[in-house]
Amino acid sequence: MPDLNLLITLDVLLAEGSVAGAAKRLGLSASAMSRALARLRDTTGDPLLVRAGRGLVPTPRALELREQVSRLVQDAHAVLRPTLSLDMHQVERTFTLRTSEEFVEHVGPALLARIAQEAPGVRLRFVNKTDKDSALLRDGRVDLETGVVDPAASPEVLTQALFRDRLIGVVRKGHPLSRGAISAQRFAEGRHVYVSRRGQDRGQIDAALERLGFTRQITSIVAGFSTAMALARDGDLIASVPERYTAHRHDLFCFALPVSLPTFTVAMLWHPRLDADLAHRWLRGCLREVCGQ
Known part of the structure; x- marks a missing residue:
C-alpha cells in the first residue's frame, strides 16, 4: 500500500526545488525531509x-509528475475540505419524511411550494408515522421525522422544535356544545371520538376529567386527527385535536377544553449521519421557516 502522504511531500519538493524550503513549508526537520x-x-x-551547483533541479520524470501530482493534491484537499455552499437548483434528490397525515395536510402545501421555487429537482416522499420507533431514521430509510418531543427518545437522534401547540375541542356547527358555556360536566356528557395511534382507549383528557369527578364516553377510537375531525363534522361526536390543525376549518366549531392540560412541542427529528449534509440542512431550514409562518 503506497503512502499517500508522499504525494504532498513530492508536491512541495517540486514546488520549492529545495529540501530546506520544503522542510520549512511542511514544518519538518531537514533530515526528515531528506x-x-x-x-x-x-x-x-x-x-x-x-x-x-548549490541547488537542486528536477529530472525529466519529476517535470512529468509535477502537474499531475499538484492536481492530485488539490483534488484530495477538495475532497477533505468542508462543503460551504450548495446550489439547490442543481440538486436531484428524494427525501423521505415520516409524519402524520394532518401534518402533511397543514404544512405540505407551503413546503412543496417553497421546494418548487428553490429546488425543483427535489422530491418529497411522505410516509405515515404510526409509532415513535427511531429505527427507520437510524437505518436510513427515513430522512426526517416530525412528532411530539418525547423525553424517552433515542439519544442518538437529533431534534429541533418546530412549534408549540395545545389540544382544543371541535364539534360540528349547530352541535349543542356550540351554544353556551362549556363546563367540564357538559363536555364529559357528550359522545367523544378519541385519537390513538397505538390503540389506547384513554389519555390525559380522561385523567384530567377524572380528577374533577367526571368520566367521558368514548364511542370511537381512530388513528388520526383528520379522521376525528371528519367524524365530528358529520355527526354529533366531540373531537380533541391540536389547535394548529383547525386553522381555516370553518366547517367546525372550536372551543377551549374545560380541563387544564399542558401545551406540547412538535419537533423534527433526524439522525446525526445527516446533520452536516447541506441539502438536508436546507430542507430542515425550509420546514422550520414554513412552520414558523
Whole structure:
C-alpha cells in the first residue's frame, strides 16, 4: 500500500526545488525531509531532484509528475475540505419524511411550494408515522421525522422544535356544545371520538376529567386527527385535536377544553449521519421557516 502522504511531500519538493524550503513549508526537520526524498526516490525509481551547483533541479520524470501530482493534491484537499455552499437548483434528490397525515395536510402545501421555487429537482416522499420507533431514521430509510418531543427518545437522534401547540375541542356547527358555556360536566356528557395511534382507549383528557369527578364516553377510537375531525363534522361526536390543525376549518366549531392540560412541542427529528449534509440542512431550514409562518 503506497503512502499517500508522499504525494504532498513530492508536491512541495517540486514546488520549492529545495529540501530546506520544503522542510520549512511542511514544518519538518531537514533530515526528515531528506529521508522523505529518499523514500520518494525508492518508490518512483527516479532521483526526482538532483544537485546542480548549490541547488537542486528536477529530472525529466519529476517535470512529468509535477502537474499531475499538484492536481492530485488539490483534488484530495477538495475532497477533505468542508462543503460551504450548495446550489439547490442543481440538486436531484428524494427525501423521505415520516409524519402524520394532518401534518402533511397543514404544512405540505407551503413546503412543496417553497421546494418548487428553490429546488425543483427535489422530491418529497411522505410516509405515515404510526409509532415513535427511531429505527427507520437510524437505518436510513427515513430522512426526517416530525412528532411530539418525547423525553424517552433515542439519544442518538437529533431534534429541533418546530412549534408549540395545545389540544382544543371541535364539534360540528349547530352541535349543542356550540351554544353556551362549556363546563367540564357538559363536555364529559357528550359522545367523544378519541385519537390513538397505538390503540389506547384513554389519555390525559380522561385523567384530567377524572380528577374533577367526571368520566367521558368514548364511542370511537381512530388513528388520526383528520379522521376525528371528519367524524365530528358529520355527526354529533366531540373531537380533541391540536389547535394548529383547525386553522381555516370553518366547517367546525372550536372551543377551549374545560380541563387544564399542558401545551406540547412538535419537533423534527433526524439522525446525526445527516446533520452536516447541506441539502438536508436546507430542507430542515425550509420546514422550520414554513412552520414558523
